[in-house]
Amino acid sequence: MLCAETIGPHHCLTLALRVPAVGTLDPLQEGGVTMSASSAVPHNPLGWDDAFLAKYDTIVFDCDGVIWRGNHFLPGMVETLKKLVSLGKTVVYCSNNSTKSRKDFVDKFASAGVPVARSHVYSSSSTIASLLLATPGFDAAAHKVFTIGFTGLREELRERGIQVVDSNDVAPPSLGMAGLSAAAPDPAVRAVVVGLDPSMTYTKAAYATILLLERDCLFFATNRDRTFPGARRTLPGAGSCVAMVAAAASREPTVAGKPSQAMFAAIAADHGAAPTRTLMVGDRLDTDIAFAAAAGMDSLLVYTGVTDRTAFERAYTADALPAQHRPTYTAEAACVLAGIPPRPFVPPTSADGSPIGPETASVGVAALPAKL
Numbered sequence: 001m002l003c004a005e006t007i008g009p010h011h012c013l014t015l016a017l018r019v020p021a022v023g024t025l026d027p028l029q030e031g032g033v034t035m036s037a038s039s040a041v042p043h044n045p046l047g048w049d050d051a052f053l054a055k056y057d058t059i060v061f062d063c064d065g066v067i068w069r070g071n072h073f074l075p076g077m078v079e080t081l082k083k084l085v086s087l088g089k090t091v092v093y094c095s096n097n098s099t100k101s102r103k104d105f106v107d108k109f110a111s112a113g114v115p116v117a118r119s120h121v122y123s124s125s126s127t128i129a130s131l132l133l134a135t136p137g138f139d140a141a142a143h144k145v146f147t148i149g150f151t152g153l154r155e156e157l158r159e160r161g162i163q164v165v166d167s168n169d170v171a172p173p174s175l176g177m178a179g180l181s182a183a184a185p186d187p188a189v190r191a192v193v194v195g196l197d198p199s200m201t202y203t204k205a206a207y208a209t210i211l212l213l214e215r216d217c218l219f220f221a222t223n224r225d226r227t228f229p230g231a232r233r234t235l236p237g238a239g240s241c242v243a244m245v246a247a248a249a250s251r252e253p254t255v256a257g258k259p260s261q262a263m264f265a266a267i268a269a270d271h272g273a274a275p276t277r278t279l280m281v282g283d284r285l286d287t288d289i290a291f292a293a294a295a296g297m298d299s300l301l302v303y304t305g306v307t308d309r310t311a312f313e314r315a316y317t318a319d320a321l322p323a324q325h326r327p328t329y330t331a332e333a334a335c336v337l338a339g340i341p342p343r344p345f346v347p348p349t350s351a352d353g354s355p356i357g358p359e360t361a362s363v364g365v366a367a368l369p370a371k372l
């Protein structure tokens with residue numbers, strides 16, 4: 001599996017810097033896609049022609065590692081998104097990142113001059129809210145949700161009218177074993193939601209377990225990604241937080257994030273997206289590409305995120321990838337969709353000369369690197 005487990009962020013940056021100069025790229029082939037042999041990776045190094053884009057009404061973008069890295073938009077992506085919208089494409093954004101609310105995404109796009117409506121953003125947090133509200137027997141007015149996760153998760157749930165019980169409040173480390181034994185959870189809690197929580201503790205997991213075992217609560221996970229590319233090394237992701245609770249409660253959660261189809265069901269319902277007329281653009285095989293395969297969408301794998309091109313192409317040509325991890329197309333960067341040649345991503349340099357951005361982004365509260 002070629003994902004964050006095997007390919008760290010350092011490789012990604014190295015790859016970006018290895019993008020060849022425009023003049024050295026291969027010429028376009030018929031249909032805009034190089035397809036020299038059945039086992040060859042379908043790759044377009046320069047750009048897609050109008051005939052290619054005409055095949056799709058809707059373009060679904062993963063964000064981290066596709067549109068931006070850390071707080072920085074990748075070269076050409078602002079122009080690409082604007083061009084696709086100007087061509088009449090329905091452009092939607094679909095991220096497993098549960099640390100941000102949809103407002104956070106909208107604000108981030110706006111900061112780059114890209115107007116994006118909240119209705120075009122699908123995060124695992126917003127999908128959890130949709131799943132909860134669509135669950136028979138869940139009454140937002142009467143029921144509450146116990147959350148293990150980041151601020152954005154709770155913000156998103158509250159924005160949708162869902163009452164939240166924050167694990168930071170009711171299950172602090174100071175609760176201890178004695179406190180857990182005596183705990184009397186709010187009887188209104190009807191669901192447990194677990195996402196990436198940088199302050200995950202035994203106490204939080206224990207409290208969630210009590211709810212799942214004794215209250216028969218609903219159980220949701222934002223996503224199951226075991227890791228994410230942290231500032232300088234791979235770190236445990238939401239899936240690792242979920243695993244602790246799932247193991248203790250002997251229950252499997254309903255998952256909102258990719259490759260679960262909950263997000264595509266929402267995109268199809270909200271925007272009328274037909275799988276055969278939709279292109280998924282992502283950087284990760286086991287989420288983005290698998291998500292597209294399950295939905296019946298074409299997919300474009302880009303190398304600006306977690307997937308190492310050399311390792312991927314070796315596995316692809318050796319037929320060592322499961323079918324759901326084989327994208328329809330690959331490209332160096334998503335800007336080729338607008339005919340923009342890929343350029344290296346060079347993180348901006350701070351005033352003291354040290355690089356800033358994904359390679360040095362803090363894993364603190366305000367700058368948790370977005371999950372890929």
Ligand SMILES: [Mg+2]
Binds near residue numbers: 062063282283284371
């Ligand atoms: Mg990604």
